[in-house]
Each structure stands twice: as structure tokens, then as C-alpha cells.
Amino acid sequence: NLVVEGIPKIPAALVEDVGRYTQFRAAAMASWHPTKREMLIRTRFADTYQVHHLKMPGGARQQMTFYPDTVAHASYAPAGEEAGTYFIFGKDKGGNEFSQFYRFDLASGAVSLLTDGKSRNEGANWSERGDRIAYTSTRRNGKDSDIYVMNPSDPKTDKLLAEMDKPGYGVADWSPDDSELLIEEYVSINETYLWLMEATSGAKTRLTPKGEGKEGETVAYRNAAFGRDGKGIYYTTDKGSEFQRLVYLEMDNKAETLLTGDIPWDVESFALSYDGKRIALVTNEDGLNVLHLMDAETRKEVAAPKFPAGQISNLRWHRNNRDLAVNVVSARSTADVYSADVTTGEVQRWTESETGGMAVESFSEPKLVRWKSFDGKMISGFLYPPAAKFTGKRPVIINIHGGPESQFRPAFLGPYNYYLNELGVAIIFPNVRGSAGYGKAFLKLDNGFKREDSVKDIGALLDWIAEQPGLDADRVMVTGGSYGGYMSLACATHFNDRLRCAVDVVGISNFVTFLEHTESYRRDLRRAEYGDEREPAMREFLMEISPLTSAGKITKPLMVVQGANDPRVPASEAEQMVATVKKNGAPVWFLLAKDEGHGFAKKKNADFQFYSTVMFIKKYLLN
Numbered sequence: 001n002l003v004v005e006g007i008p009k010i011p012a013a014l015v016e017d018v019g020r021y022t023q024f025r026a027a028a029m030a031s032w033h034p035t036k037r038e039m040l041i042r043t044r045f046a047d048t049y050q051v052h053h054l055k056m057p058g059g060a061r062q063q064m065t066f067y068p069d070t071v072a073h074a075s076y077a078p079a080g081e082e083a084g085t086y087f088i089f090g091k092d093k094g095g096n097e098f099s100q101f102y103r104f105d106l107a108s109g110a111v112s113l114l115t116d117g118k119s120r121n122e123g124a125n126w127s128e129r130g131d132r133i134a135y136t137s138t139r140r141n142g143k144d145s146d147i148y149v150m151n152p153s154d155p156k157t158d159k160l161l162a163e164m165d166k167p168g169y170g171v172a173d174w175s176p177d178d179s180e181l182l183i184e185e186y187v188s189i190n191e192t193y194l195w196l197m198e199a200t201s202g203a204k205t206r207l208t209p210k211g212e213g214k215e216g217e218t219v220a221y222r223n224a225a226f227g228r229d230g231k232g233i234y235y236t237t238d239k240g241s242e243f244q245r246l247v248y249l250e251m252d253n254k255a256e257t258l259l260t261g262d263i264p265w266d267v268e269s270f271a272l273s274y275d276g277k278r279i280a281l282v283t284n285e286d287g288l289n290v291l292h293l294m295d296a297e298t299r300k301e302v303a304a305p306k307f308p309a310g311q312i313s314n315l316r317w318h319r320n321n322r323d324l325a326v327n328v329v330s331a332r333s334t335a336d337v338y339s340a341d342v343t344t345g346e347v348q349r350w351t352e353s354e355t356g357g358m359a360v361e362s363f364s365e366p367k368l369v370r371w372k373s374f375d376g377k378m379i380s381g382f383l384y385p386p387a388a389k390f391t392g393k394r395p396v397i398i399n400i401h402g403g404p405e406s407q408f409r410p411a412f413l414g415p416y417n418y419y420l421n422e423l424g425v426a427i428i429f430p431n432v433r434g435s436a437g438y439g440k441a442f443l444k445l446d447n448g449f450k451r452e453d454s455v456k457d458i459g460a461l462l463d464w465i466a467e468q469p470g471l472d473a474d475r476v477m478v479t480g481g482s483y484g485g486y487m488s489l490a491c492a493t494h495f496n497d498r499l500r501c502a503v504d505v506v507g508i509s510n511f512v513t514f515l516e517h518t519e520s521y522r523r524d525l526r527r528a529e530y531g532d533e534r535e536p537a538m539r540e541f542l543m544e545i546s547p548l549t550s551a552g553k554i555t556k557p558l559m560v561v562q563g564a565n566d567p568r569v570p571a572s573e574a575e576q577m578v579a580t581v582k583k584n585g586a587p588v589w590f591l592l593a594k595d596e597g598h599g600f601a602k603k604k605n606a607d608f609q610f611y612s613t614v615m616f617i618k619k620y621l622l623n
Contacts, residue, residue, distance in 0.1 A: 079130030095597020228276030
């Protein structure tokens with residue numbers, strides 16, 4: 001299933017040497033049982049992440065699904081006569097992201113396909129009575145996010161509720177009486193809207209008007225949910241602010257009440273307890289997640305549970321209104337599931353994922369670093385220093401996140417710890433302009449004709465590296481995935497003389513061909529970020545800044561990794577870059593997986609990618 005070009009044979013000794021660094025596991029909360037204190041989680045025993053059942057904290061993980069492809073989500077039937085008797089889950093095939101929904105009956109173990117087997121189906125959201133799910137599907141025309149409703153007990157009840165006019169719609173919540181749906185309309189990360197939709201007719205009413213920001217500025221609304229009494233809606237918004245703040249909207253008079261005005265950071269997510277009395281929310285404070293707990297009646301913060309230090313995400317309330325489950329991950333702890341009784345503060349660990357038998361408490365802790373870019377803007381990132389046993393100036397890997405509207409957060413690096421502990425390489429994860437988490441003005445700094453300003457941020461980082469006594473500016477590699485892959489290729493063209501090598505993972509090589517060939521359901525959404533290639537001036541600009549246009553400048557070694565089924569960045573983006581750079585006489589390593597999409601999800605493929613990358617680093621960065 002792997003196409004390998006230019007990559008030497010992997011020595012058995014290398015596989016043995018790095019072996020333990022490929023044996024890390026992680027676990028993610030999927031769903032509380034509606035009546036028992038049990039849960040479904042996602043973790044990997046073999047090649048891919050599957051659904052497992054846990055009866056108690058620290059209990060045995062009973063695997064429920066067994067597929068060659070990763071199961072993306074799972075949730076119990078939450079209420080009614082069938083509550084907890086089955087769960088639904090979603091998965092795609094070979095990383096193509098055309099996810100299908102399935103029903104798993106716990107009594108018989110029978111699995112039933114719920115959707116059509118061909119279209120892209122997303123966001124299964126349970127009704128309050130637990131007798132229906134509302135979700136989006138592209139099955140009508142392969143592009144638009146239409147709204148469907150179904151009783152998972154009887155797939156024949158599946159019906160199209162509303163035809164939508166474009167991609168980007170999603171079901172956020174059901175009203176407490178199940179008469180209405182709350183719909184989010186995504187245009188771009190800076191522009192989203194909320195709609196109310198009748199759950200029987202599909203008729204919709206706009207809740208948030210256009211052009212209500214300052215001077216007609218677009219506004220983003222996210223994480224919307226009905227209050228438990230149905231009298232209002234909670235959501236986060238950057239209206240009137242640089243950051244996403246938690247707001248409560250009264251339905252009768254449309255009055256908005258700001259709930260987190262004293263927190264000068266993004267409210268990244270929140271979850272309302274089933275009795276409506278408590279709100280758990282997570283803020284993003286300079287890349288670090290902080291958990292807050294609020295009394296919904298007084299709208300005052302109360303003492304939040306004290307989970308282990310790390311990034312907190314994936315908030316899930318149990319229907320007992322006491323237990324709050326979360327994921328916790330840190331540089332020295334792989335992702336695991338915890339819960340806390342919010343009335344007593346007692347914290348329990350539900351999973352303890354394997355770490356290859358290694359002493360992870362000695363792994364490198366990240367340091368927040370900042371540097372000034374070409375225009376005076378301060379850019380930040382996280383530096384993971386190599387193990388203390390390495391002395392002298394250390395080689396550097398710059399690893400750039402995707403998105404582009406993502407943000408690197410301090411987390412467990414998994415196999416990358418091999419670079420730190422065994423090769424003595426420092427790793428820097430920059431959050432260049434356009435990254436989330438630093439306000440909407442910062443988020444817009446790379447839009448349209450300003451795209452290459454983010455590449456200049458890496459040029460400024462190279463200058464900063466040269467000033468650090470412990471870092472070796474003569475031995476720097478740049479890498480990244482997706483948009484980070486584009487950044488890596490762009491840096492390879494702009495800073496060829498300042499880099500030793502580059503590794504591009506599922507990256508964009510030509511913005512025009514990318515926008516023309518990315519799947520139709522996401523094409524307009526990407527045009528909102530990168531620009532519309534159908535407009536002559538923008539097309540000319542996108543061609544000018546595309547790495548493929550300047551690929552002739554790349555003379556340093558390049559490694560390219562790609563999934564053949566990638567619906568986001570088609571394999572042709574990698575193939576055309578590889579073919580062009582080969583003409584320069586530069587060493588080019590190419591790895592293509594026939595059963596993967598936007599990144600490698602199967603362990604056997606990810607392991608081969610890691611082995612190859614280690615060899616590439618040893619040969620061309622360390623030499």
C-alpha cells in the first residue's frame with residue numbers, strides 16, 4: 001500500500017532503535033452512558049483508533065469496533081426506551097473523509113449502516129427525547145451541507161429536512177422540546193452565523209444578522225447551545241471584541257448578556273450541565289487551556305476541579321449533573337480521560353495509556369518564546385529543548401502547524417521525543433500570523449494578498465535562532481502538515497540557502513490547482529481563506545506565491561509525504577512538486593500511502609513514515 005521513491009531501505013537496527021517511541025497510545029472521551037457511570041472512549045490497541053467500553057475508572061478497555069479505518073466518533077442513544085441499548089458511530093474509508101454513520105446494538109453486537117454509504121455525513125446531534133438525530137449530508141449534490149433527520153432505530157425514517165444553499169452548515173443543538181434546531185453557518189473562521197430551523201418543516205430564521213460588527217466588520221459565532229429552559233441560547237462570539245467570549249441571548253427580546261467579559265482570551269469551548277445549573281468552559285490563554293466553572297444562575301465563577309497539569313479539552317457532562325469528563329494531555333503525559341465530581345472536587349483517572357515503558361516524566365517541557373518579525377509584530381511559539389545530555393549548539397527542526405487558522409498547543413509529542421532524547425535536536429513550533437488564539441486582528445494578518453507575510457515570520461525566526469547561543473542556525477530543517485506543508489515548501493524556496501532540508505506532509509504546492517481540485521464541498525470555504533482563483537488578479541497572485549512556481553530554487557534535500565485518498569489536498573499537489581524538484585538535481589524522497597487521506601492514520605503507515613523521517617534527518621540535518 002506504500003509507494004516509496006528515493007527512500008533507502010529501512011535498516012532493521014533503526015526500527016529496533018526507535019521502536020519504543022512508536023508505542024505510545026492515547027485515549028479520548030466519546031460518550032457517557034445515559035444511566036450508568038460508564039463510558040465509551042476512542043483508543044488504539046492495534047492499527048487504528050476504535051470504540052472501547054469502560055465500566056469504571058481504571059477499568060479494562062473492552063474493544064467494541066474492529067475496522068481497518070479509524071472510528072471518528074461514537075455516542076450512546078441518550079434517552080427514551082432505548083437509552084444506552086445502542087450507540088451510533090462514524091467512520092470513513094481509507095481517509096477519504098466521506099464519513100458514514102452506523103448503529104451498534106449492544107445486546108446482539110449487530111452493526112447496521114445508517115447512511116447511504118457514499119456521501120459525506122457529519123455532526124450527528126441527538127434530540128432531547130433521544131428518538132432522532134439531526135445531521136448534515138452532501139448526498140443530494142455532493143457539495144452542499146443539507147440537513148437530515150433520522151431515527152437510528154429505523155434507517156427508513158431518514159428524511160431530508162432542508163436543502164441548504166452551500167457547504168458549511170452544521171447542526172449545533174435541539175431545543176428542549178425538540179421543536180427547533182440551532183444551525184451554524186460557517187463562511188470563514190472570521191464569519192459565521194446562527195439560524196433557527198423548525199424541526200418538522202425545515203423553515204429557518206436568521207438569528208444573527210450580517211454586518212453587525214464595527215463598521216460592517218464580520219462576526220464569528222461558535223459553540224451554540226440552547227439553555228435547558230428553552231428561553232435563551234448560549235454561544236461564543238467575537239462581536240465587539242478581539243476574542244471569543246461567552247454570551248447568553250434571550251429569545252423573547254434578543255437581549256445579549258456577556259458572561260466572560262473579565263477573561264481577555266478566547267473561550268474555546270463550553271458545556272452546559274443537563275439541569276442547566278453549571279457551565280464548564282475552557283479558555284485558550286497564550287496557547288494554554290484553562291478550565292473554568294460557572295454557576296449558570298448567578299453567572300459567577302465557582303471553584304473548578306483541579307485536573308492534572310496539561311491541556312484540557314473535550315468537555316462531557318454526565319446526566320447525573322455531577323460528573324464532568326475531560327481529556328488531559330501534557331508534554332509528559334499522553335492524552336487520557338479523567339472525570340471530576342464538581343460537587344466534591346474529586347478527580348478520577350479513567351484511562352492510563354501506554355507510553356512504551358518509557359520514563360515520560362523526564363521528557364522535555366516546552367518553553368514559550370517570542371521574536372520580532374519584519375514589520376515589528378511579535379510572534380510566539382514553543383521551544384522543546386533537547387535532552388540535557390547534549391551540549392553545544394543544537395540543530396533545530398521548525399514544525400509549522402496547519403489550518404492555517406490552527407494553533408500549536410503544548411502537548412505530548414509522541415515519536416518526536418526521539419528527536420529530542422536520542423538525536424539532540426531542538427524543536428520549535430511557531431504560531432505565525434494567521435494562527436488562532438491571539439485575537440481576530442492577528443487571525444486576519446495572512447489573508448488574501450498578505451499570505452506570504454506568514455512566511456516572513458519564519459524568516460524572522462531564522463534570525464532569532466542565529467542569536468540563540470544554544471541553537472545552530474547552520475543546521476535547520478523546516479517541516480509541517482497541510483497548510484504547514486505549504487509553509488515548509490514556501491520556506492524551502494525563500495530560504496533555500498538558510499536551511500539544510502525540508503519535509504512536506506500533505507502540503508499545498510500550487511494554490512490554483514489546489515483550489516480547483518480540492519473536494520467540491522470545501523472549495524468555497526477555502527476560497528474565503530486563500531482567495532478566489534477565478535478572479536484574474538488573485539489567480540495571478542496565487543500563482544506567483546505558490547511554491548511550485550519557484551520550485552527551481554530548491555537545491556536542498558526535500559521529503560514529501562502524501563495520502564492517495566486525500567480529499568483536502570489532492571495527491572497531485574505532492575506529485576507535481578516532486579517531479580519539479582527532481583529536475584533541480586536535489587535529493588527527493590517521496591512516500592505515498594494508497595490507503596490514507598489527509599495524513600497517516602494507520603499505525604503501520606505512520607511508523608514507516610517515522611522511520612523514513614528519522615533516516616532523512618540523520619542524513620541531511622545531522623549528517
